[in-house]
Amino acid sequence: MSHLDEGTLHALLDGEVPSADLSAVERHLANCRECQVRLEEARAFRNEAFGLIETLDEAVHREPVGASANRDMFFESPDPASSLRETAPVSPAPAPAAKRAASGSEQTGGRTIPPVRPWVRWGRPLSWAATIVVAVGLGYTWRGRSGPDQTSPAAVSERVAADTRSFADSAPRDAAGVANPVEPQAQLRATPSEPAAPPPARPEARAVPRQESAQPPVATSSAADRDVAKAAAAPAPAPRAAESPALNRMAAARARTGDTTRLLPIERPIALSEVITTGVTSRPPSISADSAIRLLGGSLRLIEGWNPDRYELVDSTVRVVYRTPYGEVALEQWQTDRAVGHQLVTPPSAPSDSVAAWRSRIR
Amino acid sequence: MTEYVAELYLQYHASLVRMLHRRTGDRERAEELAQEVFARAVAAPPRNPRPWLFAVALNLVREEGRRAVRQGRRLELYRDEQPTSAPMPDEELLREEKVSKVREALATLSERDREALLLQAEGFSYDEIAEATGLARGAVGTTLSRARRRLVESYREREGRHDVAS
Numbered sequence: 001m002s003h004l005d006e007g008t009l010h011a012l013l014d015g016e017v018p019s020a021d022l023s024a025v026e027r028h029l030a031n032c033r034e035c036q037v038r039l040e041e042a043r044a045f046r047n048e049a050f051g052l053i054e055t056l057d058e059a060v061h062r063e064p065v066g067a068s069a070n071r072d073m074f075f076e077s078p079d080p081a082s083s084l085r086e087t088a089p090v091s092p093a094p095a096p097a098a099k100r101a102a103s104g105s106e107q108t109g110g111r112t113i114p115p116v117r118p119w120v121r122w123g124r125p126l127s128w129a130a131t132i133v134v135a136v137g138l139g140y141t142w143r144g145r146s147g148p149d150q151t152s153p154a155a156v157s158e159r160v161a162a163d164t165r166s167f168a169d170s171a172p173r174d175a176a177g178v179a180n181p182v183e184p185q186a187q188l189r190a191t192p193s194e195p196a197a198p199p200p201a202r203p204e205a206r207a208v209p210r211q212e213s214a215q216p217p218v219a220t221s222s223a224a225d226r227d228v229a230k231a232a233a234a235p236a237p238a239p240r241a242a243e244s245p246a247l248n249r250m251a252a253a254r255a256r257t258g259d260t261t262r263l264l265p266i267e268r269p270i271a272l273s274e275v276i277t278t279g280v281t282s283r284p285p286s287i288s289a290d291s292a293i294r295l296l297g298g299s300l301r302l303i304e305g306w307n308p309d310r311y312e313l314v315d316s317t318v319r320v321v322y323r324t325p326y327g328e329v330a331l332e333q334w335q336t337d338r339a340v341g342h343q344l345v346t347p348p349s350a351p352s353d354s355v356a357a358w359r360s361r362i363r
Numbered sequence: 364m365t366e367y368v369a370e371l372y373l374q375y376h377a378s379l380v381r382m383l384h385r386r387t388g389d390r391e392r393a394e395e396l397a398q399e400v401f402a403r404a405v406a407a408p409p410r411n412p413r414p415w416l417f418a419v420a421l422n423l424v425r426e427e428g429r430r431a432v433r434q435g436r437r438l439e440l441y442r443d444e445q446p447t448s449a450p451m452p453d454e455e456l457l458r459e460e461k462v463s464k465v466r467e468a469l470a471t472l473s474e475r476d477r478e479a480l481l482l483q484a485e486g487f488s489y490d491e492i493a494e495a496t497g498l499a500r501g502a503v504g505t506t507l508s509r510a511r512r513r514l515v516e517s518y519r520e521r522e523g524r525h526d527v528a529s
Contacts, residue, residue, distance in 0.1 A: 006512075007505030016489040016504065042508065049511035052465045052518055053484045056385045286373065307381045310373075323378065323486040 004028060004035045009042040014325065015349070047354065050325055057305050284312045284319075292318045296335050301342050303331060304361040319345075326350040331362065368404050371412050376401070378485050383420055385481055388466055396423050413487070414494035421478050421495070468517035476510035483507055 004012075004025060011017045017025055029035050292311040293300045295318050302308065302320060309328070312319040320331040327347030334341055344362065346355050376397060383393035400420045409415035469477060475496060482492050489503040498506060 005505070006508040007502075009504075010508040010511070011489065011504035014483070014489070014504070014507070045508075045511045045515050048515045049480065050484060052468070052514060053385060053480070055462055055465045056388070056469075057381065307377060309377055325483060325486065327486075 003032065004038070006038070006042060009035070009039050010046060012039070013043055013046050043351075046325075047351065051357075054305055057307055284314045286310045287313045287318070292320065296333055296340060299340065301331060301333055301362055303329075303358055304363045306361075324350070326354070329358065365405065367408055368401065371404060371416065372401055375413060375416055379416055379420055382417065382481050382485050383424070385469075385484070386421070386424055386477070396420055399423060411494065414491045417482055417485070417487070418495040425474065464518055464521040467521060468514050471517045472510055472513050476506055476513065479503060479506045480510040480514065 008017065008025060012025060012029075029039065287295075289300070289308075289311055291313075295313065295316075300318070300320070303322060306322050308320045309323045310321050312321060312330075314332075317332050317334045320333070322329045322331070324347070326349045329347065329350070330345040332343050332345060342362065344355070344359055346358070379400065380393050380397045383396050384390050387393055387396075397420065400416055400423065403419055404412070404416065469480075472480065475498065478496050479492050479498065482495055487495070489500055492498065492503050492507075493500040
């Protein structure tokens with residue numbers, strides 16, 4: 001057999017050599033030092049090329065305030081359907097814990113937080129009209145598939161009407177609990193009902209219901225215990241006036257019972273950070289980015305420079321899933337009342353140096 | 364029908380916009396093009412959706428480029444990101460420089476090589492790349508190998524480095 005051509009070497013690296021040819025290719029490779037060297041060279045080009053392409057996305061993630069339509073895109077655009085998917089998971093029988101957690105997230109803010117839709121800002125009538133056709137149509141469809149409390153005609157009509165109103169309203173609506181669309185970055189740092197929160201201010205009240213659904217998947221570290229003890233010794237901050245009535249009621253109820261500990265801002269330490277190389281195998285229900293953030297008490301870790309493909313909920317664990325040429329990579333995150341943990345799940349075929357690089361970019 | 368397109372939207376929208384942003388360097392345009400693609404999917408739901416969606420998207424990009432040339436405008440494949448008013452820290456400047464070099468390097472590739480590369484970066488199989496680009500399946504590996512090498516070498520030239528892959 002003559003030497004392997006470069007296309008075959010790349011196809012081999014991509015797992016795309018036809019099965020009929022694979023054994024011959026592998027046999028040749030096992031005995032040909034030259035092709036082994038060329039394979040490594042091809043691997044280096046392949047990895048570097050992929051890294052360069054990813055670089056183009058970094059501009060998206062670090063884009064300064066005011067110009068981040070792309071941030072909107074990944075965190076908001078899929079919302080007409082994905083926000084509904086929380087109440088109508090594709091999986092026919094989601095795990096009970098996942099159900100609890102999902103419903104908890106819905107109630108956390110006392111209401112369903114309407115999505116911000118970047119396309120309302122667009123000036124092109126055709127795109128705008130097409131979007132309404134798609135999004136309203138999709139929204140209606142998804143809602144029609146929702147659970148028992150979602151399926152009454154009145155409820156559906158009301159939700160569709162609400163959607164239609166929100167399409168027509170392009171003004172920033174932070175007072176109504178929706179993040180300002182020109183500041184999508186804020187959605188990563190704070191939950192939508194406190195858009196102007198300064199960085200140290202954790203979403204105190206919202207963290208409370210999370211504890212009911214979050215089962216500790218890992219043992220918390222002693223640092224976490226110290227942190228909680230320290231937090232418990234500090235005075236409880238007053239609930240913010242700008243928060244929703246439901247949140248205020250929740251805070252007031254806790255103040256009456258003297259339960260102030262869990263209203264404190266908790267700087268959660270990392271309980272676990274490791275890499276698992278089994279790959280992403282299952283496909284649980286997707287959730288919206290907003291829900292992912294809320295489920296984690298206001299902070300969501302991402303791989304810097306990458307755009308998430310989707311967010312998923314597995315029991316109480318939020319998974320941020322990315323697509324790579326090696327397969328899907330998931331950044332799994334969870335929160336207990338004392339700590340937040342994360343782990344990176346990577347495909348078995350991913351080179352270890354790539355995994356190390358991805359891990360170093362978790363923010 | 365809308366239910367089917369809803370599924371497609373959930374499944375592919377983020378990936379489609381990411382690819383379009385990489386291709387055009389313009390986030391808003393990428394969003395607009397993606398919306399146009401899904402509007403077309405509503406009108407004529409595709410049977411093999413992923414290659415179809417991405418092929419339509421890439422056609423729109425190419426048509427836009429041709430139109431720009433016909434109208435005598437300078438074709439800007441990669442528009443700069445919106446400038447910021449605040450001064451950028453050194454790290455940001457370096458990153459911006461790198462992004463700019465990568466875009467220039469990507470622009471040196473042929474249209475077909477670039478498309479194959481961007482589709483593969485979205486996890487497309489060779490069969491899907493062949494379907495979306497019109498390449499023969501057997502030519503995809505060669506196309507990708509050429510595209511990867513060209514991208515890397517072109518970038519390295521811009522970095523002032525001339526060493527080969529090690």
